[in-house]
Amino acid sequence: MDKTSAAAGGNGRVVTGGRPENIRNVVLVGHSGAGKTTLVEALALTTGAVNRAGRVEDGTSLSDYDEIEHRQHRSVQLSVVPINWAGIKINLVDTPGYADFVGELRAGLRAADAALFVVSAAEGAEAISGATRALWEECAAVGMPRAIVITHLDTARAEFDEMTETCRAVLGNGSSENILPLHLPVYGPRSPDGHRPATGLVELLPHCVVDYSTGECTQIEPSAEQVTALEEARDRLIEGIIAESEDESLMERYLGGEEIDLGTLVTDLERAVARGSFHPVLFGAQAPEGAKQGLGTVELLELITGGFPTPAEHAVAAVTTTDDTATRPLYCDPDGALAAEVIRTASDPYVGKVSLVRVFSGTLRADDTVHVCGRGQEDRGHENHDVDERIGAVTAPFGKQQRPLGKAIAGDIAYVTKLTCAETGDTLSGTSAPLRIEPWPMPDPLLPIAVAAHSKADEDKLSSGLARLVAEDPAIRLEQNGDTHQIVLWCLGEAHRDVALERLRTRFGVQVDVVDHKVALRETFAGKATARGRHVKQSGGHGQYAVCEIEVEPLPGGSGVEFVDKVVGGVVPRQFIPSVEKGVRAQALRGVAAGYPLVDVRITLFDGKAHSVDSSDAAFQTAGALALREASTVAGVALLEPLDEVWVVVSDDYVGPVLTDLSSRRGRVLGTEPHGPGRTRIHAEVPELELSRYAIDLRSLSHGTGDFSRTYARHEQMPQSLAAAVRGRTAVRT
Template identity: 50%
Template sequence: MNRPSGPENAPSPASPREIRNVVLVGPAGAGKSTLFEHLVAARVEGRRPRDDDRQASTGLVAASFASGEVVVNLIDTPGNPDFVGEVRAGMRAADAALFVISGADGLDVATRMLWRECGVTGMPRAIVVTRLEQARADFDETVATCRRVFGEAQPLAVPVQPGGPGTTVAGLVDLLRAPGDETGRRSALVEAIIEESEDETLLERYLDGEDVDVETLTADLHAAVSTARFFPVLPTHATSGIGMEEILDLIEQGLPSPADVALPRVYRTNGGDFGAVGCDPAGPLVAEVVRTTTDSFVGRQSLVRVFSGTLRPDDPVHVSGHLQQFAQGRLGGHDDHDEDLDRVGALTAPVGDGSRPKARAIAGDLVLVSRLSGAETTDTISSPRQPALVEPWVLPEPLLPVAIHARSKGDEDKLASVLQTLVSEDVTLRLDLNAETHQVVLWTMGPAHLALLTRALEEQHHVAVEAEPLRTALRETFVSPCEVQGRLVKQSGGHGQYAVCRLRIEPLPRGAGFEFVDKVVGGSVPRQYVASVEKGARAQLDRGVLNGYPAVDVRVTLLDGRSHPVDSSDMAFQTAAGQALREAANESTVSMLEPIDAVDIEVADESVGSALADLRGRRGQVHGTEPAAQEGRTLIHAEVPALELSRYPIDLRSVSHGTGTFTRRFARYDYLPPQLVEDVVRGS
């Protein structure tokens, strides 16, 4: 991902208070990547902004540069909802967020949801308004919408547009330094800032007519933003450079440093509390891998956020894989063995698609680390003397399954290895090697995510793949009781094979499993062969009795049988039992079962009707609705056949106009409608 851009060293902050970690978030088309490029170009000598960076639309891109008295680590994130995992990784690495909003398009649902996520964690936020030159754009209306939806949003500057809203932006008026206040905007801004001032008398003095100097307002701006209750707004026109200096000034003077924000909770790897951890370069090393990439030029690189301590090249470090541990609902599953130790490679500061050497990374900093071969995204990096485990950030669940296979037989082994690499780099990708359906299934975030993975397989790893129909793990079950005899009699000279068993086969309730009952009297089946009958019945049920799917929820009763003193054997009775079950199975005695998932769907209130109608078309059973935690949204509880959910992430976006999210979990098996059996079985 990053190639060295030159021999000069990256700027090195002396203290966490000299660092600003800022993430750009917002919808696709709002101009985040353009803004990122022009902000970096404004501070990195010789860098020319690029407005067509494809990588910036699908993955996290970072740049580290000096600006005034601080070092800014600026992070660009994708706007496509398929890559929300990259957005959350960027938010984890940052201490403040710049929400980039198009003045022409307004606020979309995804942006509102991300804003609420930041509110839950208390992340300080500011707003940058772009696309003001477009015909539909209106800065005042955008600010009013932000204030209505977000809260105390106040412009720090207003655009100068001689032709009126929706025309060329000629410059900005800085409200903090503006001499006049005909519109009352400056007064509203000043009051909002000093309401958060630590000087409790300042607001009263201001209202009594005392003038507040710009230096005091600037200091109180930092305090106001840090509360995550006040949200400054800045207009911009990135390609002409208008607003770049104002945004950088806001980052330097208004946004918090790593020393001003709370750290995530830290545990010991054995499950105990790690103790107090502060943003202190002299403290114990606690860092986290927020992104992992593999590049053909520089190999494996880890983008690491250092929370405590100092990271240096060649340091031995402990690697804790907390993603698996927290997913299992426990701690302490990752023992402190030698294989958990790694050694830090070269440190570099990212600059978009380049990097510069870095001698160290102190608490609060963001750095690229090479050769951390044992570390994956979300892993904790700590001192071998004090192994630590950072509580993970909220990870989105991949819900779009796609079955794939290598186009060439010769690439099958290579595909398995490459997929493991991709999974280690992308926490929103889940790999399912389904032993039952014999398929390789990628669980992805959506079609754009799948397209990116397919392109990476072909262009970077030279493995061409093809999608195939997704097979569902069906089940068989007996639906009516029957009695049947299994008979194996073979004579071929010498020892033959002889076993006869009479079985009663009965259905059991869903989820009851398998039950075996011995009702043989008089020793017609010797005791040592009763277990053989049970073993043979279990094996046949596992293989299936009609269509080749495991049979479940069955009681098999051994009623009678016959044996031969010489020709009977364990294997003969196993075979006879299996034969009996196969003979009992036909379309009138056996039905197919399909997996049913419990689904919780959250949509905007106005999309509830469409979502319910869509569920009915999927053979879903709605069990109830209730208000969601977020105002204006509804939670729908339903059960839906897994067969009907293969494209649900895509279809839910459509019926909910992008407002819908859902989770799914296996609930039970239930009868597959007879009219679907032939098509489903043939397709599987």
């Protein structure tokens, strides 16, 4: 193929794809700073979608055009860049690399049929440890085809061969022969600062060198010093391809000395890549001065179009009817039943809500009426909904531009407008036979951020602003805490928090203040006590008279508040006994020492006095509350704090530091166990007060390799020193 003219249909014009066979959906995965967005722009340059400055026709940048991304200096949301190569439409799904935005990454995995793992040679093994390795294994579990692109080869100490072997060791568990390079870089002279620019590449299967040193793409024969490295790498590649071939006689023929036809090798390579059993390694480098494309981009485009599966070859997510009574198969057929999924939701100041949609089956047309189904996210603040809505325009994303499509066929990705109820993760289907696609797994947000409206004007807009925020970002969990009466946004990390708060301010016009997150403490009696509550007031006219005597004793955890009537002889009239109970329960809810609800006590009413005229319901309620407060001063009050059951999964290298850190948080380690290769699962109980920043601290402590989950276990008595500090900060509510 002519490496400078293969972009048929280029010049920035994105074709519709025509049929699913002419579409490729590829997600770019990698750590922050690996060069995913730069690679997308390099591929767009090669296809003619952008100019040398990385700009589209209107002069804007193709990617990272979001204002928040510019201020954050990082990608914070998924973006799709459609390009065209040799008549094939390629939807490049660029995902954030920072761990806080893994929700966007998982949406990208759902939208794609193959993955490019972008790895920076400048960072070595750190680039593919932790989250990247876990994601590789996750893709392997579902059979998603994968290839590796190594970037930043021009930096000091960056070596392609070493990075390839590192990928094989980490991602292939050290013994894999199916992670092999398709080409090798050719370097120019090293500069005084240690940088060594790539000037070309050695293509292993065609046995040639592609040189870009003059700015033009020139195919030349390998030099004598290149031949040895070429032959060794080529033999290893051929053996790896043949090992994955469906032709069982091919290995025998090769070992017998037969020269295998290049066309056969390429065909078997592409089939193995599409099956997800072979993972080629390529590299991407910036274009030399004057060159029309970056190094390795043509080879990568040829791999995508020839080796990655079409949407028709990739399994479609299972669907059920909206009432969950039946499951039905789906096929990537433009003429089939409509089934599409919202993979991202955004707000446009001119057209309102815009939904990025992956169509799995059927055809989505402008002005169609579709059924919108969203289920299973109630715990994150998303109400279930099943509604019919009419969509507006169907467009192709292209930087800030929206290019009209008219329709999106099965296998394609497009924007649709005017779906006011649609949220990220919702299913779009036909109104006559509504369907539901099971949403992709979302990480559990474990960093609590308590917020309050900055002003009265913000308070009026807060509810709608929060609803729009969680509709756009399902990784956020919205909690209206009934115990602490706080609004809490549960986020994945500090960067996620900052983006959420900025979106509230800039997109939805709501200014909020971050306040201290409160933990739902409880109070209980430290021992048994008796006390009298006496409420007697005479100020002219109708007086108030009530006396009650109670005994209070602590109960086991989880018992709540029990009220027992042991009054004899009618000293407290029967009609006022419920009044005493109402008074002590109201006081228990307000607390008796530090303003936290009183729990796990038995309150026994055994004596009292009444007046035939001045006793009343209100008087006995007050007397009951006074008696409970008086009893607390006699017996003393203990503060109870919530205890969480915690499971931490971490690389074996960091088990020691994590255990030490848990101990410093007053945690009790209950056990450890292996959790897959090189990882350990730690089971512990930790006070909730010590976990407010654990999502951030664990990431730092484990160098990004650790994650954890937590569930409420019970309330336990707080150490006296901490309880005294809490009482010192809290005014008693009476």
